[in-house]
Amino acid sequence: MTLIPTQEKVVKEEDSETQGPLIPPDTVSKEERLVWFRRKLPELDILKSNKLTHQFHSRVLEFFNFDYEAQFFMTWIAPTRYRILKPLVDRGFKVNAVTPNLAFLFKNTPAEAWFEEMKTGNKDPGEIPIAQNLSNLMRLVALYKFGGVYLDTYFIVLKPFNGLKNLIGAQSINMKSKNWTKLNNVVLIFDVNHPLLLKFIEEFASTFDGYKWGQNGPYLVSREVERIREKPGYNFIVLPPMAFYLVDWIRINRLSQKPANECDSIWVQAKLLRLSRETYGIHLWNKQTRNLRIEEGSVMGRLILEHCILCQHIY
Template sequence: MHSLPFNFLRPSEEVIAKMFDFRSLNRAKLPIFSTISFAAIFLLIIFADSFISNLSLHSVAFGTKRTPQQELQTHNKQKLKSTSTQKPLLLVKEEVEVSYGEVHNHLVPPFNVSREERIAWFKRKFPEFEIFESSRLTSQFDSRVREFFGHGCEIQFFMTWISPAKSFGRREFLAMESLFKAHPRGCLTILSKTMDSVSGYRILEPLLERGFRALAVTPDLSFLFKDTPAEAWFNDIKTGKRDPGEIPLAQNLSNLIRLAILYKYGGIYLDTDFIVLKDFSGMRNSIGAQSIDAYGNWTRLNNAVLVFDKNHPLLYKFIEEFASTFDGNRWGHNGPYLVSRVVERSLATKALYNFTILPPIAFYPVDWSRIPGFFVRPNTWTQTKWVEAKLLQLSGGATYGGVFSTVNLKLFVSNGRCLNVIHWSAYAR
C-alpha cells in the first residue's frame, strides 16, 4: 500500500458538505452512495481497534458452500463460550441512548413515583400513544408486508422507528443507503406509524426513485404478538395491569417488535444506526457477541442485529423471556441483557436451537464508548501506516457492519475533513 500526500487526501469543504446533505440527493451529481463508500472505509478503520485474531465461534454449517459463519470461523475453531455475569456491563449501546429518538415529553413516564402512580399515569395517557391505535393501515399490515416481499426480494430486512418522522435524519438515511449498497435487490420494511406518511415517503423517495425497495408500514401490534408469549404481556400493558416502568415504553416496544417481526416473517433485523459493509446473503440464524474476554469467550450479546428464520425456537424463547421477566426500570434488561440471559441458559442446558454466535468483529467491532478517540486525522507517517495496517487487518472480510451511535454522529459531521483523509487513503491502495 502506498500513501498519498495529505494535501491530496483532503477534499474541499464544499465536497464534504455535499456528502452529508441527503436531502439534496435528487439534485446532486455525485452518486448516491458516495457517502456510503466514505462511511464504510471509515468504519472499517475505527472499528478495527477491537479486532482479536483468535476469535472463536459457536456455529453450525449450512450446506457445502462457504457461509459467512465459516468465513468468520477462520479466526478460531473453538466454540465461543459464555462467561457473562449478572453484573451489568457498560458495553451495551442501549444504555447510552436514553435521550435518542425525541420521545414526546408528555409521554415520558414520571420519575420518582410509585408503581401504582405510574400505572395510573399510563392509563390516563394511553389514548395519546399512537402506536396502540387501530386503523385502516394497521388492518392492512400483514397483507402489505406479504405483498411487498412477494415481488422479487432476494433478502428481507426490518427496522423499527417509533419516533417522529422528522427525527429520521442523516444517520438513519446513511444506514439505509449502506444496506442497499450491499443488497441492491433486497427489501427493507420499516415498522413505523410516523414514517408511514407523506413525510416518511419524502424521506424514502430518493431511494425509491433509484429503484430500491423500501416500505414504511404501520404495524399491527396485536397481530404481531398474537399466539406468542407477548400477547398476554401486551394486553396487561394496555389494560394497566403491568407497570410500564420509568423507561419510555417506545424503547421496550422496539426490543419486542424486532423479535416478533422475525418470528412472524423471518429475515434480518437491523438497528437504524447500523452501517452495512457487506452482503448478508447466506447468513442464517445468527446473533452477535458485543464483547468477549481474553480467552475468546463471549461476555455480552446484543440485539442490534438479528438474523433468524421464521418461527425459530430461539426467537420464541426471547419473546417468552421478555414477557415473563419484563422490567421497565432497567436499561438493557429487556434488550441486550435479555438475549444474553436466554442464550447463556440454552448453552448451559445444551438446548439444540441451531443458531450461531458471531464474534464482535462481525457486528460490533469496537466498543461504542471508544469511537470518539478514533476521530483524529493521521498527521504523521507513523499514524498513516497505522491506518493502512488496520485496513489490511480487516481485509479478510469478517466485518459485516457496525453501530453508528448518537455520539458518533456529532463527531462524524464536525470532523469531516479527517474522515475524508481515511476515505481517500483507502482508495489509494
C-alpha cells in the same frame, strides 16, 4: 448504509404526526407512574388498531412477494413515514414503511398477554420510554413471524448479508477462551419460527422490567443464550465482535478522528484493511456518535464515503 438493489427492507413505524415516545416522570412512585400511564394511554397511538394498521399483514406479505436476496427490518417509532425513504425509492431500492398492527403482530405469541396488559394500563411501563421496549419486542416478533435480518438504524453496512442465517453478534469476548462475554440485539438474523426467537419473546414477557435499561433488550439476549447454549435443537451461531461491533461505545470516538501523524495513518489503513476482510457492518453507538464531527481521512469518514448512498457534506 450500503444496500444492493435486490435487498428488501421494511421499516415499521408509528402513524402519528404528533406522537413521540412518552417519557414517564422520574420523580414519582410506581403507583403514581401507573396512574400517569393510564391517563396518557389514549395519546399512545402505537398501541391502537385502526384502518391503516389493519393493512399491516397484507402489506408486508405483498412487499415480500418478490425475488430478493435478503429481507431487512428496522423499527422506527417516529412520524416521518414514507417521505424519509423516498430518496432511496427514487434510486431504485426496494424499501417500504409499514405501520404495525401490534395486536396482530403479537397474536399467538408469548407477547400477546403482555401487550394486552400494557395497552389496558394494567402493567407498569417503568421509567424506560415504552417506545424503546416496544422496539425491543417488535424486532423479535417480526423476525419470528417473517424471518430475515433486523438492524438498528445507526449502522453502516459494509458488505452483503447473503448467506448469513440464524446468528447473533458478540459485543465482547474473553480474550483467553475466545468465548463471548456479552451479546447484543442490534443485529439479529434468523429464519421464520426459529426456536431461539420464541425463547427471547417468552423471556421478554415473563421478566419485563421497565426500570432497568437493557433488561428487555441486549441483556435479555445474553442471559437467554447463556441459559440454552449447551442445549440441543437451537441451531444458531455467535459471530465474533469484528463482524458487527468493531469497537465498544467507549472507544468509538477514535474512528471519527483524522490521522494526526504517519503512525495514525498506518493505523487507519490497517483498520480499513481488517474491516474489508472480517466485518459485515459497524454499529455506531448512536448516543456516543450522533454529535461527533467526522474528520476527513478518519476510519468513519472513509467508510461513509465508500458505503453511504445519500450522505453529503459529512466534513
